[in-house]
Amino acid sequence: MKQIEQLSVATIRSLAIDMINKANSGHPGMALGSAPILYTLFTKHLVASPKESEWINRDRFVLSAGHASSLLYTMLHLCGYKVSMDDLKNFRQLGSLTPGHPEYHWTDGVDATSGPLGQGVAQAVGMAMAEAFLSASYPDGDKLINHYTYALCGDGCLQEGISQEAISLAGHQKLNKLILFYDANQVTLDGALDLSFSECVKNRFLASEWNVIDVEDGNDINAIDKAICEAKKSKNKPTMICVHTIIGFGSAKQGTSKVHGSPLGAEDGKHAKVDVYGFDHEDFFVPEEVREHFKETFNARGDKALEKYNADFESYKKKHEADAERFVSLMKGDLKDYLPEAIPDFETGSSTSTRVASGKALNAYMLNCPMLIGGAADVAGSVMTKLDNGVNFMPETRNGHNVNWGIREFAMAAAQNGMLLHGGVRTYVGCFAVFSDYMKPAIRMAALSHLPAIYLFSHDSIAVGEDGPTHQPIEQLAMLRSIPNVRVVRPADERETYAAWREALRSLDKPTALILSRQNLPLLEGSSADGVSKGAYVVSKEQKHADLILIATGSEVSLAIEAQKKLLEKKIDVRVVSMPSWELFEQQDVSYRREVLLLPSERRISIEMLSTFGWGKWAKYHMGIDEFGTSAPAKDAIKKFNFDSDHLVELCENILK
Numbered sequence: 001m002k003q004i005e006q007l008s009v010a011t012i013r014s015l016a017i018d019m020i021n022k023a024n025s026g027h028p029g030m031a032l033g034s035a036p037i038l039y040t041l042f043t044k045h046l047v048a049s050p051k052e053s054e055w056i057n058r059d060r061f062v063l064s065a066g067h068a069s070s071l072l073y074t075m076l077h078l079c080g081y082k083v084s085m086d087d088l089k090n091f092r093q094l095g096s097l098t099p100g101h102p103e104y105h106w107t108d109g110v111d112a113t114s115g116p117l118g119q120g121v122a123q124a125v126g127m128a129m130a131e132a133f134l135s136a137s138y139p140d141g142d143k144l145i146n147h148y149t150y151a152l153c154g155d156g157c158l159q160e161g162i163s164q165e166a167i168s169l170a171g172h173q174k175l176n177k178l179i180l181f182y183d184a185n186q187v188t189l190d191g192a193l194d195l196s197f198s199e200c201v202k203n204r205f206l207a208s209e210w211n212v213i214d215v216e217d218g219n220d221i222n223a224i225d226k227a228i229c230e231a232k233k234s235k236n237k238p239t240m241i242c243v244h245t246i247i248g249f250g251s252a253k254q255g256t257s258k259v260h261g262s263p264l265g266a267e268d269g270k271h272a273k274v275d276v277y278g279f280d281h282e283d284f285f286v287p288e289e290v291r292e293h294f295k296e297t298f299n300a301r302g303d304k305a306l307e308k309y310n311a312d313f314e315s316y317k318k319k320h321e322a323d324a325e326r327f328v329s330l331m332k333g334d335l336k337d338y339l340p341e342a343i344p345d346f347e348t349g350s351s352t353s354t355r356v357a358s359g360k361a362l363n364a365y366m367l368n369c370p371m372l373i374g375g376a377a378d379v380a381g382s383v384m385t386k387l388d389n390g391v392n393f394m395p396e397t398r399n400g401h402n403v404n405w406g407i408r409e410f411a412m413a414a415a416q417n418g419m420l421l422h423g424g425v426r427t428y429v430g431c432f433a434v435f436s437d438y439m440k441p442a443i444r445m446a447a448l449s450h451l452p453a454i455y456l457f458s459h460d461s462i463a464v465g466e467d468g469p470t471h472q473p474i475e476q477l478a479m480l481r482s483i484p485n486v487r488v489v490r491p492a493d494e495r496e497t498y499a500a501w502r503e504a505l506r507s508l509d510k511p512t513a514l515i516l517s518r519q520n521l522p523l524l525e526g527s528s529a530d531g532v533s534k535g536a537y538v539v540s541k542e543q544k545h546a547d548l549i550l551i552a553t554g555s556e557v558s559l560a561i562e563a564q565k566k567l568l569e570k571k572i573d574v575r576v577v578s579m580p581s582w583e584l585f586e587q588q589d590v591s592y593r594r595e596v597l598l599l600p601s602e603r604r605i606s607i608e609m610l611s612t613f614g615w616g617k618w619a620k621y622h623m624g625i626d627e628f629g630t631s632a633p634a635k636d637a638i639k640k641f642n643f644d645s646d647h648l649v650e651l652c653e654n655i656l657k
Helices: 003-023 028-044 066-078 085-089 119-137 155-159 161-172 201-207 221-231 265-276 288-319 321-331 354-366 409-422 433-448 462-467 476-482 494-506 529-533 556-569 582-586 590-596 634-640 645-656
Strands: 060-063 149-154 178-183 211-215 239-243 351-353 372-376 402-404 426-432 454-458 487-489 512-515 520-522 537-540 548-552 574-578 604-607 621-623
Touching: 003 028, 003 066, 003 085, 003 265, 003 288, 028 066, 028 149, 028 178, 028 221, 028 288, 060 066, 060 119, 060 409, 066 085, 066 288, 119 149, 119 161, 119 178, 119 409, 119 433, 149 155, 155 161, 161 201, 161 409, 201 211, 201 239, 211 221, 221 239, 288 321, 351 354, 354 372, 354 454, 354 494, 372 402, 409 426, 409 433, 426 433, 433 454, 433 476, 433 512, 462 634, 476 487, 476 512, 487 494, 487 582, 494 512, 494 529, 529 537, 537 556, 548 556, 548 645, 556 574, 556 604, 556 645, 582 590, 604 645, 621 645
Parallel strands: 060 149, 149 178, 178 239, 211 239, 372 426, 426 454, 454 512, 487 512, 548 574, 548 604, 604 621
Antiparallel strands: 351 520, 537 574
16 A cells, blocks of 8 residues: 555544544444545545536445445545534534534535435435436437446445345346445444344345455455456446455454444544554644645546536537536426426316326326436336336436336335436336335435425225225325425325326425325316415315315315215305315415314314324314225225215214214
8 A cells, every 4th residue: 555545544544533532422333444445436536526516427426324424524524525624523413514424415525315224225226327317318418427326335234125126226227337335344233244144245246237346355445446447347237346344443343343333432542543553643633645635636536527527518518509408407406497387177077096197297297397207116007107108217228217116115215316316307206105114214315305206106095995904005194294394295186186296396305295096086176286286275165154174185075075065955064175285285374274274173074094193283073094994895995984975974963063
């Protein structure tokens, strides 16, 4: 190892020790073991520039093992991002730019929020997919997008099931510009890896159609450099570089689980820095020659590439003016210039399921939104996610808009996050509503990262029928509504469905879950696209003075209107409110909310063929299902749970008594 390389790695490791010791919190093990990997990547290969940290053609880096954040923050500081020495000293403190795990759009230079193990691998897969798709979607697209995606994972990431879903998908898609470093330190929090894990990781990747490169000594910078060079030559496979490291390298407790997630402390920290690294300086010290070394390597390479890209882009604009304008516009993620002002007119008396309506809306909006890409977890024909006459996204057709995700719900949702983190695309993914449980951690990550992900969840109630309680959602809507920053929209008919899609595509920083019916629903005379944008509205007004307010969503809105007519025959006057989205309604001003829900809570009834959990916010009385469903034809299942207008009429009468 060259002297400057040795000094640089010692500096990186020492800063990580100092950060964790000062915070008295953190994970030194992987940070110390993987330091040579990131040193080699950043000084010799990674193309990016702090001058323009959101540069669209930069290489992406995802720290899947986000607990090693001290290592990433140290690299960003040395590379000149807006991560100061004071920020390093405030590691893991309230409001600091160096939180416990990396957070996108919070810390300059962080490409992805990461930490829940395995998700970063899938996010990197999504980034690589976006890179390939965009490059193929423009004329001379390699002049616009042409970069690598790197990720660093550990043993824990590869034990999580999502990692294999993502690895399998990446191999199938031949994402050759994806390079994954595996820190193989053979230790997890509870002890040696062999307590819980004995598979051959190399064979696992080979079976999933990846290249695999071994680096026997995690401190051998030349070997790591050579491995990256070899990986970048791959033409048809992603590459996993397995680097055999020593967890907590330099600590007296190196190689053991004791150094995984506990600070070294002053004595052991000094031992590592002075006795092992030969770095005898005060805490938080960076030698000037190390700063210069990063300027001469990482910064010089990135600045040169950025300058060349900007010059090449000017040439591209002269040749492809319209495409260049579209590219710049879509990089911002805002689709306002691509969405039609109005939604279509619909045939009076028509009836269609909202999943079918969603498929129609998707195809209609796709004509205006050229970078819309997505698909379903092997249920495209049921959730209606396929674009008519669309091409599949495959190694031979990288410009395809239809993604066949396979039965990989979790990886699908996390890869969608990666595509949105990359930028330049708008995405959607779909599956049956009951399987949103498989996706929940990735939905939460999208919300935390402020990504405008779109989820299409069909088969939204016990009307799924014969498939029974294993496939009939009950509590899933309550789960989705509980996630901060997620908008849930359950449309009642075709008009509301188009409007729901428009709201989803308008979003810039919030995920949207569209909850769709399997069964046909009538087009409602009073349904309103503007009402959907407000979250709730009066879909069928009372004749004179409302005795009750019936608040319904989705398929139950038409049921409420049917009950309203029967109640009027009994001299009971009710208002029917369609509430497709709690979250959008809560954003409206108080006067509008009071205007819609003009009666007190004890005069309101919620109607939804799902769990009543959470509905207490809007009504005192509820017509819902707080038990698992049943296997039967849809009409029989619905009858078993008394979800008909007669039962609702009876409930209203009892309340008024």
